[in-house]
Amino acid sequence: MCEIWFAIVCFMLTVFALLDGWNIGAGIVHHAVGRDDAQRRLIIAALGPYWSWHEVWLIGFGGVLFAAFPIALAVALSGFYLAVMMLLWALILRGMALEISGHLTDPMWRSFWDGVFTFGSVLLALLIGIGLGNVVRGVPLATSGGTFWMPLFTDFSPRGHVGLLDWFTVLTGVFTVAALGAHGAAYIALKTTGAVHARAAQVARRMWLLTACLLVAVSIATSVLRPSLFAHMLTNPVGWFGLAVILSGGVTLVRGLLVVREQATFIGGCALIAGLFICGGAGTYPEMLHSTIDSTASLTAPQASINASLGIALVWWSVSLIFVVAYFIYIMRTYAGKVHAADEHG
Amino acid sequence: MDDPAFWHRLQFAFTICYHYLFPQLTMGLAPLLVLWKWRAWRHNDMRYATAVRFWAVIFGLNFTVGVVTGIPMEFQFGTNWAGFSRYAGGIIGQTLAMEGMIAFFLESAFVGLLVWGEKRLTQRAHFFAVVGVAVGSWLSGYFILVTNAFMQHPVGYAVGANGDLVLADVWAYLLNPWALVLYLHNMTAALVTGAFVVAAVGAFYALRGVHREQARLYLHWGTAVGLLAALAVAYPTGDLQAKMVAAHQPAALAAMEGRFQSGPMAQITLIGQPNVAEKRIDNAIEVPGALSFLATGSFHGEVRGLDAFPQTQWPTNIELLYYAFHIMVGLGTSFIVLMAIANLQRWRGRLLTCRPLLWALMLALPFPYIATTAGWITTELGRQPWLVYGLFRTSQGVSTVVSPGNALFSLMGFTGLYFLLGVLYLFLVGRELLIGPRENYSGAGTLLSGTPDNEVPHV
Numbered sequence: 001m002c003e004i005w006f007a008i009v010c011f012m013l014t015v016f017a018l019l020d021g022w023n024i025g026a027g028i029v030h031h032a033v034g035r036d037d038a039q040r041r042l043i044i045a046a047l048g049p050y051w052s053w054h055e056v057w058l059i060g061f062g063g064v065l066f067a068a069f070p071i072a073l074a075v076a077l078s079g080f081y082l083a084v085m086m087l088l089w090a091l092i093l094r095g096m097a098l099e100i101s102g103h104l105t106d107p108m109w110r111s112f113w114d115g116v117f118t119f120g121s122v123l124l125a126l127l128i129g130i131g132l133g134n135v136v137r138g139v140p141l142a143t144s145g146g147t148f149w150m151p152l153f154t155d156f157s158p159r160g161h162v163g164l165l166d167w168f169t170v171l172t173g174v175f176t177v178a179a180l181g182a183h184g185a186a187y188i189a190l191k192t193t194g195a196v197h198a199r200a201a202q203v204a205r206r207m208w209l210l211t212a213c214l215l216v217a218v219s220i221a222t223s224v225l226r227p228s229l230f231a232h233m234l235t236n237p238v239g240w241f242g243l244a245v246i247l248s249g250g251v252t253l254v255r256g257l258l259v260v261r262e263q264a265t266f267i268g269g270c271a272l273i274a275g276l277f278i279c280g281g282a283g284t285y286p287e288m289l290h291s292t293i294d295s296t297a298s299l300t301a302p303q304a305s306i307n308a309s310l311g312i313a314l315v316w317w318s319v320s321l322i323f324v325v326a327y328f329i330y331i332m333r334t335y336a337g338k339v340h341a342a343d344e345h346g
Numbered sequence: 347m348d349d350p351a352f353w354h355r356l357q358f359a360f361t362i363c364y365h366y367l368f369p370q371l372t373m374g375l376a377p378l379l380v381l382w383k384w385r386a387w388r389h390n391d392m393r394y395a396t397a398v399r400f401w402a403v404i405f406g407l408n409f410t411v412g413v414v415t416g417i418p419m420e421f422q423f424g425t426n427w428a429g430f431s432r433y434a435g436g437i438i439g440q441t442l443a444m445e446g447m448i449a450f451f452l453e454s455a456f457v458g459l460l461v462w463g464e465k466r467l468t469q470r471a472h473f474f475a476v477v478g479v480a481v482g483s484w485l486s487g488y489f490i491l492v493t494n495a496f497m498q499h500p501v502g503y504a505v506g507a508n509g510d511l512v513l514a515d516v517w518a519y520l521l522n523p524w525a526l527v528l529y530l531h532n533m534t535a536a537l538v539t540g541a542f543v544v545a546a547v548g549a550f551y552a553l554r555g556v557h558r559e560q561a562r563l564y565l566h567w568g569t570a571v572g573l574l575a576a577l578a579v580a581y582p583t584g585d586l587q588a589k590m591v592a593a594h595q596p597a598a599l600a601a602m603e604g605r606f607q608s609g610p611m612a613q614i615t616l617i618g619q620p621n622v623a624e625k626r627i628d629n630a631i632e633v634p635g636a637l638s639f640l641a642t643g644s645f646h647g648e649v650r651g652l653d654a655f656p657q658t659q660w661p662t663n664i665e666l667l668y669y670a671f672h673i674m675v676g677l678g679t680s681f682i683v684l685m686a687i688a689n690l691q692r693w694r695g696r697l698l699t700c701r702p703l704l705w706a707l708m709l710a711l712p713f714p715y716i717a718t719t720a721g722w723i724t725t726e727l728g729r730q731p732w733l734v735y736g737l738f739r740t741s742q743g744v745s746t747v748v749s750p751g752n753a754l755f756s757l758m759g760f761t762g763l764y765f766l767l768g769v770l771y772l773f774l775v776g777r778e779l780l781i782g783p784r785e786n787y788s789g790a791g792t793l794l795s796g797t798p799d800n801e802v803p804h805v
Contacts, residue, residue, distance in 0.1 A: 049457075066424070081756070103407075309512055316444060334466060
């Protein structure tokens with residue numbers, strides 16, 4: 001049961017990263033792609049009026065994590081207190097910027113909120129990346145079943161009594177900014193035409209190249225820091241599946257970029273990101289929070305769940321997922337195709 | 347402030363009160379939008395199509411602020427209330443996850459189509475988008491209230507091996523009688539908010555002499571629904587809620603009423619200031635025997651006061667609890683009076699010409715928000731000192747690793763950010779109100795998010 005719920009939690013997080021990821025990514029490259037106000041309006045129009053639906057995946061992820069692993073939620077969120085607060089503030093700022101840009105006509109304030117949108121998106125991607133980096137690196141759990149409190153930074157070393165920020169988590173943060181930026185640029189290219197389309201495709205190429213370099217760096221850093229993760233991943237068939245997804249995604253992505261097929265670029269990028277989550281999940285399971293101090297103090301999935309409640313939850317979760325997939329298909333069909341300047345909405 | 351949980355409690359209270367300002371309007375407006383869209387579609391009535399188009403934009407703004415202020419609510423269970431999440435997460439996590447998976451995905455999937463879908467969808471599909479939003483928002487409310495009802499009156503649980511709660515009976519939990527009563531009371535209160543806001547906007551246009559046809563429509567629906575909902579909030583739902591509190595949280599009821607001593611001929615205090623140290627109400631204006639009559643059916647019935655309970659079980663903030671309850675009841679009563687007068691004038695055909703009444707309806711706009719906030723303060727303070735009533739104290743629920751200094755830091759951050767958010771919300775909604783309903787809508791392309799620069803608000 002714990003395996004299933006661990007997979008579900010990872011699934012929710014992955015879908016959030018993919019769907020809201022392209023909104024965040026579009027924010028990251030908002031100014032790089034949209035050089036004037038009209039072009040930036042087109043980018044916002046490309047995100048559509050359903051960006052909040054994507055953000056709801058974060059609420060869904062939080063809810064499922066709470067239902068399945070309440071102890072992991074309690075230990076992790078209170079331990080990452082300040083980082084979570086900053087994440088929430090960045091989400092609010094970015095939501096405000098997106099909503100308001102559809103309602104304002106004043107060019108000065110529109111450019112201000114475009115700036116807030118970019119700032120909030122970069123901050124959000126950075127914090128998500130740092131958070132994921134913390135999960136991979138581990139947190140200073142001293143005793144089994146205990147809690148932790150982490151300062152924002154200590155000596156920037158990813159071992160022992162760590163802080164939120166060290167060279168490893170900053171690296172994963174930067175990697176996430178690059179990857180989501182590339183993903184967002186690929187999405188803009190998919191949804192637009194003309195000058196915005198051309199520049200988005202160009203930015204996507206550069207960002208994916210940067211992402212590939214950073215991915216190599218993150219992989220090497222991870223294998224140095226936690227060699228057992230890779231070994232563990234390779235003993236798990238899910239890990240091999242994740243590698244296959246990354247590989248096929250990477251090949252599709254490269255082919256898409258070389259022959260300029262925006263669909264292939266976008267889908268390849270999605271597969272690459274999803275594959276990274278699958279590999280990460282396969283590598284860490286059953287650990288949910290690894291301890292940097294004493295590996296026997298790590299919080300595992302069975303310790304973090306309250307098993308008696310999980311069977312019934314699986315029933316309603318599966319049923320509701322069918323509906324969610326139906327909404328997804330309906331929205332994608334309703335808003336299929338390229339956007340034009342007249343389709344603007346907030 | 348000596349309480350280590352003080353800043354955590356204040357942060358949760360502030361963020362939840364602020365958050366709930368927005369969903370209460372979306373939940374209150376949603377049924378009206380369904381009815382109006384139905385009339386626009388089935389009767390091809392352009393007045394209703396215009397009304398839906400106008401209120402959908404207000405709805406969309408509320409929804410967005412509701413989403414961005416709602417995410418912190420869910421996460422604060424983990425960040426600030428880790429002890430509680432460990433203890434009861436196996437139960438309340440279920441309904442919070444259901445809210446996301448079942449209700450919120452539905453509502454948010456269709457809200458974009460509600461606001462922007464009119465030109466993309468058929469009338470029929472647009473109607474079902476409105477229904478989807480309405481069902482989603484009302485389901486969302488149910489799951490949240492089940493979660494709260496468990497904290498007020500825990501049912502369907504068992505105590506697990508390590509002392510934490512596990513879900514023993516999912517149906518008992520989902521159909522908690524407290525939740526059913528709370529849901530009826532809360533949703534009728536949301537309807538009051540929706541109806542008052544619609545009526546207030548109608549009164550605003552009527553007083554200015556603009557958008558006359560729409561103003562008449564909003565006043566008509568706002569006062570009709572407003573009266574029914576204001577009555578239903580008091581009776582039967584408010585009455586049921588009070589009986590629920592009397593049965594399961596008698597100490598809370600005594601504190602709400604400011605009743606320190608037990609005895610027969612219990613009075614209802616209309617106005618007065620609780621003096622907890624002296625255990626009396628200062629400057630009280632009372633109706634003798636009324637509380638006995640309401641609680642027992644006889645003016646001489648015995649009603650327990652706070653002295654019947656050990657002080658460790660008294661609510662921790664009796665003064666605020668007393669005021670919140672009295673503000674809620676006082677405002678609720680005046681809503682009935684105002685809406686009764688408005689309906690009388692509507693029946694006489696003088697609703698649009700009676701300017702003092704229009705002023706009253708317009709200026710009434712903030713008061714349903716104050717009443718719902720006071721109602722929730724009553725509910726949550728009445729639950730103290732318990733986090734899960736009778737099982738788990740509030741002081742046990744807080745995140746022990748998060749120091750009060752860190753909680754104050756984040757509270758200040760929320761205060762600043764929410765102030766900015768509130769200013770922007772008022773600015774954007776005010777702007778939409780000034781632009782007003784777009785009556786001559788040609789059907790395609792005119793409903794842009796930004797108004798064209800040459801369109802000056804024409805009020």
